[in-house]
Amino acid sequence: xxxxxxxxxxxxxxxxxxxxCTFAIGGSLTGIVGRKILQQLPELHPLGWxxxxxxxxxxxxxxxxxxxxxxxGQFPFFKNYLLRIFQKMTNTPSSTPPSSIPPSSIPPSSIPPSSIPPFSLxxxxxxxxxxxxxxxxxxxxxxxxxVALVVSNKATAGVLDKAVxxxxxxxxxxxxxxxxxxxxxxxxxxxxxxFIVLAGFLWKVPPSLIQAYPSRMINIHPALLxxxxxxxxxxxxxxxxxxxAGEKESGITxxxxxxxxxxxxxxFQATCPVFPExxxxxxxxxxxxxxxxxxxxxxxxxxxxxxxxxxxx
Ligand code: GAR
Numbered sequence: 001x002x003x004x005x006x007x008x009x010x011x012x013x014x015x016x017x018x019x020x021c022t023f024a025i026g027g028s029l030t031g032i033v034g035r036k037i038l039q040q041l042p043e044l045h046p047l048g049w050x051x052x053x054x055x056x057x058x059x060x061x062x063x064x065x066x067x068x069x070x071x072x073g074q075f076p077f078f079k080n081y082l083l084r085i086f087q088k089m090t091n092t093p094s095s096t097p098p099s100s101i102p103p104s105s106i107p108p109s110s111i112p113p114s115s116i117p118p119f120s121l122x123x124x125x126x127x128x129x130x131x132x133x134x135x136x137x138x139x140x141x142x143x144x145x146x147v148a149l150v151v152s153n154k155a156t157a158g159v160l161d162k163a164v165x166x167x168x169x170x171x172x173x174x175x176x177x178x179x180x181x182x183x184x185x186x187x188x189x190x191x192x193x194x195f196i197v198l199a200g201f202l203w204k205v206p207p208s209l210i211q212a213y214p215s216r217m218i219n220i221h222p223a224l225l226x227x228x229x230x231x232x233x234x235x236x237x238x239x240x241x242x243x244x245a246g247e248k249e250s251g252i253t254x255x256x257x258x259x260x261x262x263x264x265x266x267x268f269q270a271t272c273p274v275f276p277e278x279x280x281x282x283x284x285x286x287x288x289x290x291x292x293x294x295x296x297x298x299x300x301x302x303x304x305x306x307x308x309x310x311x312x313x
Pocket of ligand 1: 125126127128129130131132199200201202220221222233234235238262287288291
């Protein structure tokens with residue numbers, strides 16, 4: 001049960017202990033303070049008293065746990081926890097595109113895809129490929145978009161096994177030809193690739209490939225660009241830098257690819273908290289969750305909006 005909670009809340013053992021103590025002490029204090037308040041009230045009908053008791057406890061409890069969470073160093077967790085309860089009750093989404101990005105640039109994925117011709121996607125990845133897996137699953141039965149190729153620069157990358165298991169062709173690229181040659185454009189064209197998604201791809205993309213896919217290549221970065229981007233900023237290096245800088249918030253950025261690292265126009269961002277006790281691994285898990293939640297849907301929206309534009313022009 002404790003392991004389940006640790007996974008669910010993305011915390012280590014000590015944090016879990018502090019959180020459980022906060023719940024226990026906050027709960028007891030709620031009872032004591034609540035009873036003290038109710039004792040001040042005149043005699044009431046038992047039904048009225050029960051109702052008042054429930055309302056008083058419901059209002060006092062969040063206040064008590066937040067107060068107790070401060071000495072336990074768990075204020076960010078409880079702030080977020082209570083916010084999530086509030087968001088669930090009021091049905092507000094927990095992450096939003098930044099205000100600088102007009103919502104119209106992320107069209108609803110309810111655009112009828114049936115009238116759209118098939119569209120082929122290549123995923124470039126260097127690592128385990130958990131994002132690639134989510135993208136593959138998302139488009140498995142899609143009427144107009146399919147993952148047609150998985151490209152990697154690393155023969156041992158887990159993403160290649162995932163592609164093979166899903167029956168998707170793979171392409172292993174080699175450094176010299178990628179950077180000094182044609183960026184493997186001919187192979188991509190042969191596979192009929194219309195759009196490229198970088199999902200944890202760690203090589204810089206050469207100009208030849210960018211020019212072959214203008215505004216048709218997007219990347220995901222595990223931080224809120226323009227902060228914590230650039231050469232050497234990938235995976236845990238990003239999370240280490242975010243934690244070392246004492247950031248209270250991190251997140252993901254999905255953006256178009258241009259000739260600089262982590263630089264092209266932003267399409268979408270979503271945020272998550274950074275807790276004082278976070279390890280790079282704990283933050284990475286939280287970021288991965290955000291990526292899996294949003295990346296496939298954003299890819300779909302970007303492609304569908306392009307297809308709809310092409311059709312109407
Ligand atoms: C993802 O977190 C992605 O944002 C990051 O690599 C990870 C790949 O994970 N990309 C970068 O750091 C690019 N600068 P995955 O292999 O499990 O999908």
